[in-house]
Amino acid sequence: MKISNTTIEDQLLVLLSYNNLTPSEKTKIEQLIPLISSWESFYNLARFNRIIPHIYRILKQENWWQQIPDHVQDEISERAAEIQQINAARLQKAKPILKRFQEAGIEFVILKGVLFAETIYQNSFYKRMNDIDILVRKKSIPNILQIFEEEGLLCIGERIGGNPEKQLKTSHHLPPFIDRELQCMFGIQWGLKSPLTPYRLDYEAIWSRVRPFSFLGLNALQMCPEDNFHHICVHLGYYKNGLRDVFDIYNLLRKYEANFDWQLLETEVKKAGTERLMYFALSLTNSLYSNPTVSELIKKMEPQTSAYYKKGVAEKTKNLHTQLRIGTSYPTEVEKAISEFNATNQFKEKSYYFWLTWKYLLFPPMEEAKKMAANLYPNARQGVWIWWTRSYRMLEYIASEISWLLLFALMFKTWYDLLQCGWSNLFFKSSKTSTKEKMNTLGISEEALERIKKRIQ
Structure with a gap:
């Protein structure tokens, strides 16, 4: 673990992110706790x-809790309890739906x-989770959609409205489905990576290695450790890489490394062509848990890795202080705006989300741009450079996933769709409804809709 240019708080947080601490790690934590100068900063x-929920449990388990000031105990406890309540409600809502999967x-x-x-972790509340992600066989989708309809789940979109089955040809997942109390969201997938990307995972091989898993007392399945490891590495976002996004990778390894089949992993990575994504994720992981x-x-992955990912690793892992403070989910704002743009057929509303999409894409706020540049404290010259290159960083990020050619095609499509919508509205005004109107017909208020949007990341 890199400790140069870092604070005691930085070092302690990373150590507390480890699961099943070793004696030497516990000793180091016990040495660091009395040295914390600002528990509020921690x-x-x-x-x-x-x-927060994970470190709350560790601090309690190892009897370090009483060494924390009372007011910080209150803050940690309150946040952990809030997430426990959210996660418990989600699991309670999910069980009858998944039971129907089992019965079918x-x-x-x-x-x-x-x-x-x-x-x-043996802890259902170790972090907040926005949804329950499930991999199914593509042939099961019609049955799943029928169950969702009978159980009253709402389809949030493309993300809002439209026929969810159209996703079968263009995506690797359905739009999110959520219960009417907005407590449980399902992410149903038949793939692990978008078909728009150049990566090709061998799903038949993955399915051949799945193993039984009892979930909420039901007969579920889980992928083998190597496939789970591969999945969470290729799923790691280029900018969304805080501890919450990374610590599952090294904690999975800490649990399964004794019997981990590294040759299998290498074979699957080569087949899928995911070397650059693995290089990126493993480099970020290794800087936190060597x-x-x-x-x-x-x-081994470096020769197949593009300069873009090598540069990203160099920027993000230059010191621990930076790495712990640059995680951002800002790119999901672009995705949400595009989803809303695609969802509505009302020209006025479509125009707004068209403008919002391009605004988010080309003009990230400076605070977000500094995180994306992994330079939180730029001097004047660096600040100007970050400001001028922020648009390119966002475009380059999307192009790194789907190629520049497809990016320009999708950008052109937004203009085409907007003009087509305007022409259609000119002659068929009465047939077009707004997103708000669609959701109102489902009994979902504007406030509830905003809460749903925040969960989709």
């Missing part, structure tokens, strides 16, 4: 990295955080 950093003979694989909560085998794998 809390704010933990809140920014969104791992639908095979379903629990993914990411919801799985790791039970298998790695592992010799991971270091060797990074070296």
